Amino acid sequence: MGRIAYVNGRYQRHADAAVHIEDRGYQLADAVYEVWSVFGGKLADAEGHFARLARSLGELRIPAPMSRAALTIVLREVLRRNQVREGLIYLQVSRGVAPRDHAFPDGDLSPSVVITAKSLDRAASEAKAAKGIAVITTPENRWGRCDIKTVGLLPNVLARQAARERGAGEALFVDEMGLVTEGASANAWILDGDGVLRTRDTQANILRGVTRRTLLDVIAEAGLKVEERPFTPEEIARAKEAFITGAGSLVLPVITIDGQPIGGGAPGPVAKRLRSLYIERAKQTAV
CATH class of the missing domain: 3.20.10.10 (D-amino Acid Aminotransferase, subunit A, domain 2)
Incomplete structure (x- = not known):
């Protein structure tokens, strides 16, 4: 089975996953991320990572893309679809897509969400x-x-x-x-x-x-x-x-x-x- 990524509400083949060319994370690094270790298919230090994610989003004034409960479900689903038991899961949230300008765009944007997971060789x-x-x-x-x-x-x-x-x-x-x-x-x-x-x-x-x-x-x-x-x-x-x-x-x-x-x-x-x-x-x- 090939790797699966989550991008803005859809689970896609990793090779086909993409964001818009005017995503502010891609063009301006206007985005935050988190990485969880995964042990036995579960998220390690989960509370600390969720808290830091909320703080980073708040400091950049990017709205949370979904509730913590919903995000937890998506993270676990990405792990399940990729059959990751031991490894890492990566989450990135950008301000969203807008015509390129340094200042925040006018109006409400929908944050872009990307989640990927990979297995690690614990013995190595x-x-x-x-x-x-x-x-x-x-x-x-x-x-x-x-x-x-x-x-x-x-x-x-x-x-x-x-x-x-x-x-x-x-x-x-x-x-x-x-x-x-x-x-x-x-x-x-x-x-x-x-x-x-x-x-x-x-x-x-x-x-x-x-x-x-x-x-x-x-x-x-x-x-x-x-x-x-x-x-x-x-x-x-x-x-x-x-x-x-x-x-x-x-x-x-x-x-x-x-x-x-x-x-x-x-x-x-x-x-x-x-x-x-x-x-x-x-x-x-x-x-």
Whole structure:
């Protein structure tokens, strides 16, 4: 069976799915998105993703295209039609279709909705986590509202491409003060020399990661010490451990930064434990 996408009320063959050429998401990045991890055919961290979607839509003044209950039904139907049990589901909502102009169009628009899903090889993901990834650093050059999950991701695209060309799995943005903000598609964490877990606070120019939020709860339940406090690339290099979090990466150990080994140059016990605890929590609470 071929892949199926949902576009503006219709389930279509993925290869045939399309939006209008004057869709504002396509022309102006006037759109938001969310990505859920899928475990056992269910949505992980569902509440956090729905809440962040509502916030992003509100910040851009895009009306919700449907109720949460209706959206949940559509998301589950896309998973069912694509037979996705383990994987990711992607949702994008744009302001809609209108003649190209930077200002909001006059009158009411119907938001455009696109949903796709894909399966992931969990065994391959676990093998990747067991090995760990390399990261590079890059200057922060994104706009000042990274707390809104918009589709305007060109700086992230260029950063991730730079990482790929250097054999790394992620790029970490570094601000004008020399502090790491976040990754191109993930939040950044370290276990510092004092044994304290640290991640940047969300008052900074970073996305309010849903996986990050859940992991903070997991950390508290595990009785580990955590501080929402920034760090430098040099502190990452000196850290006992480092890892990133996101819907796609879950909890993914980082073993080198700009070619320098972190800790023993292999995934550490805390990151591995937190990955296991997070996945267990995600499976138990998925809906």
